[in-house]
Amino acid sequence: MSSTRKKQRFRSYFSVTGWIGLSMTLSVLLIALIGPLVTPQNPDDLLGLPFGVSQPGALFGFDSYGRDSFSRFLAGGRYSLVVAIIGYLVGASLGLTLGLLAAYSRGWVDAALAWTSEVLIGFPALVLMLLLVAGLGTSFWVLVVALASVNVPRILRIVRASGREVRDAAYVEVAEARGEPRRYIMFKEIFPSVLPAFLVDAGVRIPASILLVASLSFLGLGIQPPASDWGLIISENRVALTVQPLAVMGPIVALALLMIGVNLALDGFKGNKSSYRRDIS
Amino acid sequence: MGRYLLRRSALAIASLFALTTLVFVGVNFLPGDPATAVLGKSATPEKVASIQKALGLNKPIWEMYTNWITHALQLDFGHSLTYGTGAYGYSDAVQGTAVSELIGGSLKNTAILASVSMILLIIVSLSLGVYSAMHRGSIADSGVQFFGLFFLGLPEFVLGALIIIAFAFYWPILPAISLDVTPKNLVLPVLTLVLVMMGSTVRLVRVGVIEVLKTNYVVTARLRGIPERRIIMRYVIPNAIAPVMQVFAIATGLFVGGVVVVEYLFGYPGIGTGFVSAASGRDYPVVQAYAVVLGCTYIVANFAVDLIALLTNPKMRAKATS
Numbered sequence: 001m002s003s004t005r006k007k008q009r010f011r012s013y014f015s016v017t018g019w020i021g022l023s024m025t026l027s028v029l030l031i032a033l034i035g036p037l038v039t040p041q042n043p044d045d046l047l048g049l050p051f052g053v054s055q056p057g058a059l060f061g062f063d064s065y066g067r068d069s070f071s072r073f074l075a076g077g078r079y080s081l082v083v084a085i086i087g088y089l090v091g092a093s094l095g096l097t098l099g100l101l102a103a104y105s106r107g108w109v110d111a112a113l114a115w116t117s118e119v120l121i122g123f124p125a126l127v128l129m130l131l132l133v134a135g136l137g138t139s140f141w142v143l144v145v146a147l148a149s150v151n152v153p154r155i156l157r158i159v160r161a162s163g164r165e166v167r168d169a170a171y172v173e174v175a176e177a178r179g180e181p182r183r184y185i186m187f188k189e190i191f192p193s194v195l196p197a198f199l200v201d202a203g204v205r206i207p208a209s210i211l212l213v214a215s216l217s218f219l220g221l222g223i224q225p226p227a228s229d230w231g232l233i234i235s236e237n238r239v240a241l242t243v244q245p246l247a248v249m250g251p252i253v254a255l256a257l258l259m260i261g262v263n264l265a266l267d268g269f270k271g272n273k274s275s276y277r278r279d280i281s
Numbered sequence: 282m283g284r285y286l287l288r289r290s291a292l293a294i295a296s297l298f299a300l301t302t303l304v305f306v307g308v309n310f311l312p313g314d315p316a317t318a319v320l321g322k323s324a325t326p327e328k329v330a331s332i333q334k335a336l337g338l339n340k341p342i343w344e345m346y347t348n349w350i351t352h353a354l355q356l357d358f359g360h361s362l363t364y365g366t367g368a369y370g371y372s373d374a375v376q377g378t379a380v381s382e383l384i385g386g387s388l389k390n391t392a393i394l395a396s397v398s399m400i401l402l403i404i405v406s407l408s409l410g411v412y413s414a415m416h417r418g419s420i421a422d423s424g425v426q427f428f429g430l431f432f433l434g435l436p437e438f439v440l441g442a443l444i445i446i447a448f449a450f451y452w453p454i455l456p457a458i459s460l461d462v463t464p465k466n467l468v469l470p471v472l473t474l475v476l477v478m479m480g481s482t483v484r485l486v487r488v489g490v491i492e493v494l495k496t497n498y499v500v501t502a503r504l505r506g507i508p509e510r511r512i513i514m515r516y517v518i519p520n521a522i523a524p525v526m527q528v529f530a531i532a533t534g535l536f537v538g539g540v541v542v543v544e545y546l547f548g549y550p551g552i553g554t555g556f557v558s559a560a561s562g563r564d565y566p567v568v569q570a571y572a573v574v575l576g577c578t579y580i581v582a583n584f585a586v587d588l589i590a591l592l593t594n595p596k597m598r599a600k601a602t603s
Contacts, residue, residue, distance in 0.1 A: 115295065122296040122583070123303075126538030127556075127575045134560035134568045135307040204434075211436045215542055218438045219557045234438055238546060241442055242450040242457050248442055255439045263430045 018268020024261030025207075028254050032077025039071035043228045051237075051244040060246040064236045073250030076228040080217060084209040087144045088202075091151025096198065098152070099159025100186040103194075104167055114160065117153035125150045125212060133221045143222060147209055155201065162197040163190050203269075207262040214255060230255060285591070293584040300576040301353065304569050305346055332362070349569075356381050358570035362563075380570045384552065388574065390462050391551035395540055397467060398474040403529060406479055410486025410525075415513075417491060425483060433480030437542040441473040445546075459547040470547045474539055482532055489524035493517050523590040530586035537579050 014022060041047060045067060048055075052062035060069035102113040120128075132146040166172065167190060175189050216222040217231035225232065230251035237247040340348070352359070358380035413422040432440070448469060449457035459466035493499065494517060502512050544553030552571055559567035 115292075118292060119296045119299045121534075122580055123300065123576055124534045124537040124579050126541060127572060127579075128303075130541070130556065130560050131304060131307045131568070131572050134563065134565075208434060211434065215436055215438065215538070218436075218542065219545055220561055221557070231438070234442055238438075238442065238445075239458075241445045242453070245446045245450055252439050252442055255436060256443075259434050259436070259439075260431055263433045267430060 013269070014265065015268035017264050019265075021261045021264025021266075021268060024257050025265060026261075028077075028258040028261065029081065031074070031254060032081045035074035035076075036078050039068075039074045041068040041071040043067060043071040043075040044226055051240045051247065053244060054246055060249055061244055063233065063244075063247045064240065069233075069237075069247045070250065072228040072233055073230070073254070076230045076233055076251060077254065079223050079227065079229050080210060080213040080231065083140065083143045083222075084147065084213045085206065087147030087213070088151060088206050088209045090144060091148035092155055092198075092202065092205075094148065095152040095155025096159055096191075096194075097186075099156040100163055100190055100194065102156065102160040103163025104182065104186050104190055110160075113156065117156045117160075120149070120153040121157065126215060129212065129216055130219070130221060133216065138221055138224055143213060143216065146216075147212060150212065151205060151209065155198075155205070158197055158201050159194050162194045166190055166193045200266075200269075203262070203266055207259060211255070211259065289584065289587055293580055296580045297577065300580065301350060301573060302346075304572045304576070305349055307572075353570075353573060358384075358573075359566040361559075361567050362565065380566050383555065383567060384570055384574065387550055387552045387555045390549065391540060391544070391553065393462060394467065394470060394474075394544070394549060394551060395536070398471045398478075398540075399529075399536070401471060402475045402478050402482060402532075405475060406482035406486050406528075407525070409479075410483045411490055411521075413483070413487045414490035414494060422487075426487075429480045429483050431480070432476050433484070435477055435480065437473055437477050437539045438546050440477055441469070441543055441546045444469055444473055444476075457547075459549045461550065466547075466549075470543050470549055473543050473546075474536070477539055478532055478536060481535075482528055485528040486525050489528065490517065490521045492524065493521045496520070519593070522593050526586045526590045530583045533579055533582045537575055541575075 046065060047068050048062035048066045050062065050064055050066045052066060054061040060073065063069050063072060098113055102110045128150055129146040132149065133142060136142040136145075172185060172189050175185050180188075213222060214229075214231035217229045218235045220232075220235060222231060223229045225236070233251045234248045237244065241248065361378045361380055361383055409425055413425045416422050445457045448455045455468055456466055457469075459470055499512060499516050502516050507515075540551070541553035541556060543549070544551045545557050548554065552574060556568070556571035556575065559571060
C-alpha cells in the first residue's frame with residue numbers, strides 16, 4: 001500500500017521520457033565516477049599499434065599512441081566532472097549570495113551588481129574561459145575559477161530576477177520590522193522563493209558546465225596529456241576519425257547520452273514550469 | 282526612445298571597455314611573466330628582457346594600457362611572438378609577423394563560415410519554428426520538438442565527430458577535414474554548427490510565435506473573420522520579430538564558442554583555430570587580438586539586434602519612449 005503510493009508520488013515528478021532521461025544522465029555520471037576504478041588495462045600503457053582496430057581484450061581498439069581506447073574512456077570521465085561540479089558550486093554560492101544581495105538591496109549596490117553581471121554575460125562563455133586559461137595556465141584551480149567566472153553572473157541574474165519579485169512582500173516587511181539582520185532576510189525570507197528557479201537553473205547549468213570543461217580539454221587547454229579525458233580523447237584521435245572511429249566512440253556516446261538525458265529529464269519534469277526558462281546564453 | 286537608446290549604447294560601450302580591460306589584464310597581470318612563458322626552455326635573461334621591452338612590460342600599467350588601446354583602435358595589435366621568421370622563439374630579431382596580417386585572412390574565412398551557417402540557421406529555425414507554432418500539437422510539431430531535444434546543448438565536437446564518422450567514414454562522400462575554403466569543405470562544418478544551434482533556436486522561435494498567437498489582438502482578428510494568411514502577415518509576424526531576434530542575439534554567444542570548436546575540429550583556417558593555437562602557444566599579442574575581435578563581434582551583434590527590434594516593433598518603440 002505504502003509502496004504503491006510512494007511509487008505514484010515518485011512517478012509524478014517526471015513523465016516516462018523524463019525518467020528515461022534521468023536514468024541516462026545518472027548512468028553516464030556513474031560511469032564517469034567509478035570508471036577509473038574498473039579499467040581492464042592501465043590507460044597509460046602502450047599496448048598495441050597506433051589506431052589499431054578492435055580485437056579480443058581491446059574492445060574499442062587502440063588510440064593515437066596505441067593505448068587501450070576502452071580503458072582510456074573509462075578513466076577519462078572523472079576529471080572534467082569534478083572540475084565542472086566544483087566550478088559550478090563555487091560559482092553558485094557566489095552567484096546566489098550576490099544575487100540575493102542585489103535583489104534585497106536597492107540603489108547603487110543593486111545597480112552595480114546588475115550592470116557588472118550584464119557586462120560579464122556579454123562575453124561568450126568559451127572565449128572568456130580560453131582567455132583566462134591562456135593567461136593563467138591549465139591547472140585544476142584555474143579551470144575551476146574560469147568556470148566559476150562564467151557561472152557567477154548568469155546565476156546572479158536569475159536569482160536577482162526572481163528575488164526582486166518578493167522583496168516587497170509583506171513577510172519581508174514584517175521581518176524588517178522585527179529588526180532581523182540583512183543576512184537573515186536574504187537567506188531565510190527571500191531565498192525560499194528563489195529556490196525553484198535556482199534549482200531548475202542548476203539542472204541546465206551543471207551539464208552545461210561539464211560540456212564547457214570538456215570543450216576546453218578538446219581544444220587542448222584543459223587537462224594536459226598524457227592524462228585521459230573525454231574531450232582530450234576526441235581531440236587526440238580526431239585525425240583518425242575515418243580510420244579508427246571506435247577510439248572516440250566511448251566519449252562521444254557518453255557525452256551525447258549525458259546531454260540528451262538531461263534534456264529529456266528537464267522536458268519531462270512536472271514541477272513548476274513557469275519558472276522553467278531555458279537560458280542558453 | 283532616446284533614453285532607451287542612450288542606456289543601450291552605454292551598456293554596449295561599457296561592455297567594450299570591460300572587454301578590452303579584461304583582455305589586457307588577463308594577459309598582462311596574471312601570475313607568470315609572458316616573456317618567460319612564451320620562450321619556455323629557450324629563455325635567456327637577454328631574450329626575456331628584449332621581449333619585455335618590445336611588449337612594453339617595463340612601463341607603468343596605465344601607460345601600457347593606453348598604449349595598447351590606442352594602437353588597438355587603429356587595428357594595430359603588435360607583432361606575433363611565435364609566427365614569422367623574426368619571432369622570438371626562433372631568433373633574436375625584434376619582431377614576428379604583424380598580428381593584423383595574421384588575423385586578416387583567417388577573419389575572412391571565419392566570416393564565410395559564420396555567415397553561411399547563420400543564414401542557414403535563421404532560415405531553418407524560422408521555417409520550422411513558425412510551422413510548429415502554427416500547427417501546435419500536431420505530429421509534425423511533436424516530431425520537431427522531440428528531434429530538437431537530441432541536438433539541444435550537444436557539444437559541437439561530439440556532433441561534429443559523429444557527422445565526420447557518418448559522412449566521411451561509413452558513407453564517404455565529403456572531406457573529413459577542411460584545410461581550405463571550398464564549398465565542398467564547408468558542408469560538414471556548416472551542418473555541425475546549424476544542427477547544434479537548431480536545437481535551441483527552433484524551440485525558442487516556436488515559443489515566441491505561440492506567445493503572439495495567444496494574444497488578444499490575434500484572437501480578436503480571428504473572431505472578426507480575417508483570413509489566416511492575413512493574420513499571420515499583418516499581426517503575428519511584426520510582433521514576433523522582436524522576441525525572435527532576441528533568440529538569435531542570445532544564440533550568437535553560443536555561436537561564437539561553437540565556431541571556435543568547429544573550426545578546430547575540422548582544421549578550418551579561421552580565427553577559432555588561430556585563437557586556440559595562439560592560446561596554447563602563449564602568443565599574447567595574438568591572443569589579445571583574437572579575444573577582442575570575437576568579443577566585439579558578439580557585443581556589436583547584440584547591439585544591432587536590439588536596435589532592429591526597436592525599429593521594427595511598434596510596441597517596443599512605445600515602451601522605450603515611455
